[in-house]
Amino acid sequence: MNEQHQDQAPPPQRMRVSLFVTCLADLFRPSVAFASIKLLEQAGCEVTVPLQQTCCGQPAYNSGDYESTVPLAQQVIALLETADYVVVPSGSCAGMICHHYPKLLQGEWRDRALKLAAKTFELTIFLKDIARIKPQFDAPPSTLSVTYHDNCAALRELNIKEQPRQLLQQLCGIKVNELQQSEVCCGFGGTFCAKMPEISGKMTDDKLNHVIATGAKILTGGDLGCLLNIAGRAQRQGKEIEVRHVAELLCGDMDTSPIGEGR
Amino acid sequence: MEQHSDTFLANASKALKNSGQAERRDKIGLLAPQIRAAAIHSFDGFDELRQHVKEVRQHSLNNLDYYLSQFEKEAVQNGNQVHFARDSEEFNSLILDICQQHDARRIAKGKSMVTEETGLNSFLQGAGLNVRETDLGEYIVQQAGETPSHIVRPALHKSANDIRELFQQKHDLGARKLDKTSDLVVEARNVLRKDFLQAEVGVIGANALIAENGYSMLVTNEGNGDLCANLPKVLIVCTTIDRVLPRAEDASAMSRLLARSATGQPQSCYTSFYSGPRREGDIDGPLETHFVLLDNERSNILSSDYREILECIRCAACLDHCPIYTSVGGHAYGSIYPGPIGSVLTPLLTSLEQSHLLPNACTSCGRCAEVCPADIPLPDLLRDLRHEEGIKKLSPQRWRYGLKLHAWLARHPPLYQTLTAIGIRILHRLGRKRGRFSRLPFADGWTSQRDFPAPQENTFMQLYKAKMKQNNER
């Protein structure tokens, strides 16, 4: 689908984008949402943030509480369906809207969910393939040493792999130092990490060992859930790694403290 | 089916502390996916094949009554006796009856998950029979008095050294040291060769039953199943009623998926099709052959929302690719079917009450569904089981109410935003210096293993609204 877009004529000057902030960015890391807005504007979009947004419903949904998720999904659909595009700085929340709302809902709501799914994109895929943000050809090679954590939903539900890497290269001159076993889950899994903490901790340690092995100073990724988990475990284990959301890196925000670090 | 999945967390905790086993599991978690990927990479039409086999499997299950009765008719015509068993008890008794009719004392057994499911070995041993597992991994596990920890690699949890010590205890080794892996294999080969030649009854599983001609398909690499099928006077083929495929070609198409997904081979060493007893002119082979076909909940699963799980071909790719399986190993699941497939199947074959922790042993990472050659949406089925868990109120109350409260709040944006703004501000104040918390009330699941990152000062919604207001005033 994305290749198609690349072959078409350039997009109209002002794409109207609604940002779905995600609850984790709203509560724990507003800088991710501000960075997203900045990047979208840099790509020539007109960004609005629907004010009545809260959460996409993943916690209840993943726990199997479909009854609580349905009204929440309907609320999100009603809020966002008038937008031209919806952009989400999270693979798992975008995956929830694009893949799971249509599975969860039926009848007219399913149709509405499918329509919303067709115009909802994760941030990096939108910037790269839809808005086609201009590369900074004069961006000097960055001195930052960065590795990238692929979020499972981004990777497997949305086929996001190259887009964030290309953006880091083209906008910031950052060449990603790749992780071994990059397609393996970091152990977050939403409520999983709190329900089965010991297993989750082992999985995060495996991920951290691969992170440390790259020698990178910064770990980035497109999903705050994973990043909060990995940062928290690194800090508990005394492993030195700065964890930052990819939107922050892409817009050059290095002033905000890394996740879980004081000022 | 015997199981102890209710202690999954304790089992897992114990497994995580066994560093030797953890290392071997990590190795499988690293190597098995690479081997599978290489095999599939060299086959352009793999996805198309997967789709084709899925359609054929669905078609067979949609018309299972037709195909099963066609199979039965053909198998009887081929000279077999075909038996049906509703549950493990009936299944085990049927097999014991056959053995007793022949005054059999020694049984040579090929690998069969179905007989693991019914606990056949201990049942027959209880009746005084001598049952010998002949697949090397199964033999090792049987000698050690354990259960398999993996569907295709039963002794994955054991090191070569463990096995050497086991053979030293169980075999008369004399001065032999069995230093190399190949020495261990030869030792087992020599011991088991006698069993093959002496057994009166052979018991094997089947990867598929073929409706059009009444053959069963058996896929192995060791050839032990074929020795069980050809040397003893009586052969019993054990499988479940859902394994029927319309045509022989369909079984071969399935074997294309199976070998690549299980071991990365284009075809396993031995793919054998058996039709029945010795024919006129044959100079070897069994004189009497039986099929024992088990239901054990399959007919119920077929009419449930979980019917896709019956399309599983038991390749174990979902185990090898599951980070939870490779972290805790098969025994932690407390069921002979571990990993993602087991976490769906175990509750369906036993009860959700006994095994509701298993569907929670999942991060929804989706890797199992990605590699599943039968294209089974395992994470969806696991989530559906968590849905049932909630309805049956089996999950901890605090979780259920907590998530319901969160979902309710999220449906009331103004209240949600006011409360989160207050909460976040408090958290920020408490944690701003260090930037994180080592302990937090209500988040002990999180903070038992990791620090909790402190939030930035305000919620995005607060900041954004303030900014909008400022812009408007300008």
Added chain:
Amino acid sequence: MSGSARSEIFSRLRETGRGETAENIQRERLSLGSAPAPAPPAPEMCQAFILNVLKNQGSVDCASNRSEAVRAIAHYLYAHFHSYRLVAGNDPRLAAMPWRDAGVLPRFGSLQAGEPVALSFARLGVVETGAILTWTGKANPAANNFLPEHHIVLVDKNDLVPTMEKAWEKIHHAVEKTGRPRGIHFIAGPSSTADIEGDLVYGAHGPQRWHVILLGDVPGDAQNVARDASKPQS
């Protein structure tokens, strides 16, 4: 017990089944077509077959006629056992081989404990998987496939088929006349196991070595592939 189990199981299956007629069911199966097969590793059949046999850890030899085949067998037997003995089924094609030309001493029948080598004449060779196909009967008792230390298999070049689907076509055709054989065996390599720490070891229960001799007018390129593989690795 079994009778009531049977009727209960079938009645449950009928409830969930579609209740279609046999004709409709067969028509639907036909409409699903055949499975895709992997592309062969070389366009020419002999070469592709040889490459796949080698991949299955078999060893390969080529013989342009029966006399050469006997010499190749003699060579193999002497190299491994310093002997010219083997066991073969009562296959008329094997009985007619000029054994005396190379001094090979076959015993015809079923392999007995202690006899190390069996020879089979394959019904078919499957290029797709590098497997040979035999079925049980006088011509090839099952024990000869599974009990020897070394299993030598002759495959006539004209009996190569590209895929398993083609193999089944031939099998169906052949058994129409003779009746269904008790066992049909696709064999693709020596017996192997990786059950101990993932280390691959050959000769788990069946043959440790599996040697395929491709008989007939095998193209030079294919012969070269077989020859290169049989050279000792330096």
